[in-house]
Amino acid sequence: MTTETRTGVETGTEDLPVLESPRKVAPKDARELSKVFFDKLAVLEEGTHEYQYVRNTLIEMNMSLVRFAAGRFRGARGDEMADIVQVGTIGLIKAIDRFDLSRDVEFTSLAVPYIVGEIKRFFRDTSWAVHVPRRLQEARVALAKATDELSSRLGRAPSVAELATLMNLSEDEVIEARIASNGYNSMSLDAAVGPVGEDGDAALADFIGVEDPGLELFENFHTLAPLLDELDDRSRRILHLRFVEELTQSEIGKELGISQMHVSRLLARNLERLRKGMLDQA
Structure with a gap:
């Protein structure tokens, strides 16, 4: 030293x-x-x-x-x-x-x-491939122990009801723990899962469906709806005229008896409010 x-x-x-x-x-x-x-x-x-x-x-x-x-x-x-x-x-x-x-x-x-x-x-x-709540991580360990114990005792795979009784949980909680266990390990989409003709092994990605483009649209609409409800009637009317009836800002101004500049400011303010609301809920 x-x-x-x-x-x-x-x-x-x-x-x-x-x-x-x-x-x-x-x-x-x-x-x-x-x-x-x-x-x-x-x-x-x-x-x-x-x-x-x-x-x-x-x-x-x-x-x-x-x-x-x-x-x-x-x-x-x-x-x-x-x-x-x-x-x-x-x-x-x-x-x-x-x-x-x-x-x-x-x-x-x-x-x-x-x-x-x-x-x-x-x-x-x-250690989990996807984020799983702490209580489910702990339930997975308890489920594994209970499954081993009952399998040895019964000489067969235990039922959900039998596991629920031993673990002092509801059957729904046992099922939830089983589902959560799937998040512990991950597998590459390129992982081989079986032969496909003469082209070699099939990859896991070959058996997974493509993403539905309408799903994201549905989620956006679902998020946007309550945000639109928070706007006043005039703001919703302006958005309808602009994006549904596709009127210009000048035409909207004439429809509502306000200036085109006022329409522009209201549109910008409300679109920013909706954008921020959607980002906050993402």
Whole structure:
């Protein structure tokens, strides 16, 4: 461990050792030095330069804990080790911010569970091919366990009713959990699913229907309808004359007894209101 004496203008941290490279401090030395830095952190005002210096040094000094915890997950999935270390660092920072010296507990005893918990949460929240609510992610695990238990006990695949009884859920909730399980893994549209004549394997995309162009139009109309209802009668009349009867702005002005410029302003204002409303609901 290499340190040097702090000199110069007093900063409130002049009694601390200056570490040339906090990340290179050996774990044993880091444990002892962390106590000194935590003592100082407790008396410094949060948000000050001195507070940030001490806090950042604690983070750098204890990165070996993150690397140790992250090593347990090496190869657990396809994620880069750097990503896992980055997530684990969030757990380390939380541990530093919540560590209480008065509880007489070793910092490592608090930090490692925080780091591991953050990494596990990362795996849990990013392991699904599509976003699925947390309750359904948990229901999937319970469903798998219940299915295995009943299959062993009954010697056959359990029914939805039997699973619902064991899991203390309704049958609809069991079905919902089964459907949600489909989001755990994804498959490429280019994945081969079977032979197609002499042209080679068929891709999954060959069995999926094309997108209906009318679907997006229907969704747009469905979103637009309540927004139109919020407009006053004159605004809806102007939009009808412009986009249904296809009158010009001058013709609309004559129809309503207002100027073409006024029509233009009303059209622009209402179209912007509708556009914003649709974007907000996208």
